[in-house]
Amino acid sequence: MSTQLHSTALLLFLRNEQDEARYKPLAGSQKGSAALFRQFNRYAIKQARRTGLPLFVIQGDQQVGATFGERLANAYQSVFELGYERVIAIGNDCPELSTGLLLQAAGALEQHGLVLGPTQDGGTYLIGLQRSDFDHAAFANLPWQTDTVYEALQALAGGGVAVLSTSFDIDRPGTLSRQFWRLPLVLRRALSRLMGQESGAVFQVQWRPFHLTLLRSLGLRAPPFAACL
Incomplete structure (x- = not known):
């Protein structure tokens, strides 16, 4: 592993399981949906830990901000302030996200200011950012949770963008x-x-x-x- 990867951290950004179940009732009941998301969370954490990269999980009440964009931007900022030069954020709703894909993203982020994993619906399942390319205000004000956020993120890439394979996210x-x-x-x-x-x-x-x-x-x-x- 490149020594530069020691300056790269993973950020798992999650709702708590009960809120996730209310927002995405995948199993038809809150109890069933929460049980499902517990499995997704465990899987995402396992894949992230296997990379050997530092992992930060920011979930539920640990998130700070009035909007999704503010909360995610603040989460990035909190990890950058710990001294990391590159941060890769993921969620729990892309089960195809693997250890190998995370390491591929980490390698690409050494050469590019932005790494994106696009989803079929116009969103993203992974966003890797260099500290030097992170603009807190611009990032927080992107059209998050819409089908245009992937295009909007590409427009922010001052240091070039690397694009991973397209996947799907489980949101319904x-x-x-x-x-x-x-x-x-x-x-x-x-x-x-x-x-x-x-x-x-x-x-x-x-x-x-x-x-x-x-x-x-x-x-x-x-x-x-x-x-x-």
């Missing part, structure tokens, strides 16, 4: 249903266990129609294997 039940077999194997197994838990009856009832719909759409054929990096 339909996306989870369509992309289920693209999830890493460890996540598919975890969600299957949640579906089968007797103590999680509400979650199981909500998920059973989703599971059967998947089987019907696949014609009962064996699913393709999704590699877990």
Whole structure:
């Protein structure tokens, strides 16, 4: 690993699980959705820790600001103030985000002022910034949580931009249903266990129609294997 990567930190920026469940009711119930996001959080943390890079998790009440943009900008600022020259922010809603992809982003950020992981809906699943290219006010005022934020971020890139592969984020039940077999194997197994838990009856009832719909759409054929990096 390049010695320059010691000046790079990862930032996992999250709502708390209950708020996430209210904002994105993926499982049809708050209890089920919160259980699902706990699994997503664990997976994201595991992938981040495996990079060997410093990881900062800023979640829920730890976030400061009146808007999403202000909270994210303040989170970046807090890590830069610890002395890091490069910060890569991720969330928990892109299950294809792997250790290998995070290391690829860290390497690209050594040569570019901005690294972006675009999503299919015009957003981003990863934003890497150099301290010298970080403008707090401009960053906070971007059109966050819209389908134009990716384009707006590119326009801020004073030191050049590196673009990673396009992926998807899970922000609604339909996306989870369509992309289920693209999830890493460890996540598919975890969600299957949640579906089968007797103590999680509400979650199981909500998920059973989703599971059967998947089987019907696949014609009962064996699913393709999704590699877990």
